[in-house]
Amino acid sequence: MTRTSESEEVSLAQPFGEAFSRDPHAVYAELRAAGSVHRVALPDGSPVWLVTHEADVRAGLSDQRLSVNKRHSSTGFSGFSLPPALDRNLLNIDPDDHLRLRRLVAKGFTARHVEVLRDSIGAAVDGQLAQLAAAIAGSGEADLVAGFARPLPLRVIGALLDIPAGDQERFAAWVSTMLSPRSREGLVQAIGDIHRFLVDLVALRRAAPGDDVLSSLIAARDEEDQLTEDELVSLAFLILGAGSENVQHVISAGVLTLIEHPEQLAELRARPARVADAVEELLRYTSPNQTAIRRFPTEAVEIGGVRIPAGDTVLFSLASAHRDPARYPDPDRFDIDRADKAHLALGHGMHYCLGAPLARLQLTLALGSIIERFPRLRLARPADRLRWHSTFRFRALHDLPVTTLP
Numbered sequence: 001m002t003r004t005s006e007s008e009e010v011s012l013a014q015p016f017g018e019a020f021s022r023d024p025h026a027v028y029a030e031l032r033a034a035g036s037v038h039r040v041a042l043p044d045g046s047p048v049w050l051v052t053h054e055a056d057v058r059a060g061l062s063d064q065r066l067s068v069n070k071r072h073s074s075t076g077f078s079g080f081s082l083p084p085a086l087d088r089n090l091l092n093i094d095p096d097d098h099l100r101l102r103r104l105v106a107k108g109f110t111a112r113h114v115e116v117l118r119d120s121i122g123a124a125v126d127g128q129l130a131q132l133a134a135a136i137a138g139s140g141e142a143d144l145v146a147g148f149a150r151p152l153p154l155r156v157i158g159a160l161l162d163i164p165a166g167d168q169e170r171f172a173a174w175v176s177t178m179l180s181p182r183s184r185e186g187l188v189q190a191i192g193d194i195h196r197f198l199v200d201l202v203a204l205r206r207a208a209p210g211d212d213v214l215s216s217l218i219a220a221r222d223e224e225d226q227l228t229e230d231e232l233v234s235l236a237f238l239i240l241g242a243g244s245e246n247v248q249h250v251i252s253a254g255v256l257t258l259i260e261h262p263e264q265l266a267e268l269r270a271r272p273a274r275v276a277d278a279v280e281e282l283l284r285y286t287s288p289n290q291t292a293i294r295r296f297p298t299e300a301v302e303i304g305g306v307r308i309p310a311g312d313t314v315l316f317s318l319a320s321a322h323r324d325p326a327r328y329p330d331p332d333r334f335d336i337d338r339a340d341k342a343h344l345a346l347g348h349g350m351h352y353c354l355g356a357p358l359a360r361l362q363l364t365l366a367l368g369s370i371i372e373r374f375p376r377l378r379l380a381r382p383a384d385r386l387r388w389h390s391t392f393r394f395r396a397l398h399d400l401p402v403t404t405l406p
Helices: 018-022 024-034 054-061 097-106 111-115 118-139 144-149 151-161 165-179 184-207 213-222 229-259 262-270 272-286 356-373
Strands: 037-041 047-051 301-303 306-308 314-316 377-379 388-390 395-397 401-404
Touching (some): 097 213, 111 356, 144 151, 144 229, 151 356, 165 184
Parallel strands (some): 047 314
Antiparallel strands (some): 037 047, 301 306
């Protein structure tokens, strides 16, 4: 039976509170049991449709009636209120512009092109792990997030865009503030810093082009007129922000998960080739993205037996889909032997992650090298005392103090 939204909002459930911050999977389990689609309020009070069942999430992510373009919002949704020079990225536009821009960037992220980077990424992994080992040797413990998980993808993406090492950490801090702001003023400041940095970077590379992805995009803008200036800066924003943020969080949460599952960690040490299997299960089990980018129906649609009007905001919960027992048997169990390795952590449909081959390579090399180099790695703090960034959008470790047994 189809249910229809009421013309006036009643008091909406607010699932993204303190209980969600402590354990989002428990909250999502209750929501799934009550149905797939729920009318709820975000922390700021704005109403959204939250979709929790894996089958509906997967189908919705490839349904072209559900647009990512905010101009289809009937409620004035503004998201982060990004300036046009950051907002014209692949996450906010539909075909045919999406396909045009995707083609311009895709050649730099094919599996074949990424494989050429294996040695340089391996060298970056070795260099960061050497610093981490030195820090542990010097003080007895070190923060794996600050010492390894965060700087590694910044070095990799920074090299693709030819960004000076000293600027990479500043950019990462601004993106982190944007995703988890402590105040409206802090959010505005971070967005402004990101905008100015990228505009200056484009100007610098335009004056002195090199053999990097950003230079090729500038050439497509200036010589071939295939994209606008706003699209150019927005693509740089997406490549650098998304390319570094997600990988670092999977690395840190992945190491924590492996430490907490010693029998599977032992299996990976005995059979290093199985790290690729572990990466896929970690992407399902620990992916930091709680929801996909919001969608707006361009016409009334039915999802999970619920009629959703055109223009309403729809959030597809990736975290809930990944723990849906209708798709994954015993979904709360971390299992590198899991037969069904399909997941939605890297997207689905037209918005499937362009950098998926690069992300997988970084994760495989990073986790494989940690397992090999630190056979006696342990937490330096009880797991229940670890600090997390937790919002309805994403969940990630603030830090991960580690040590090694003598």
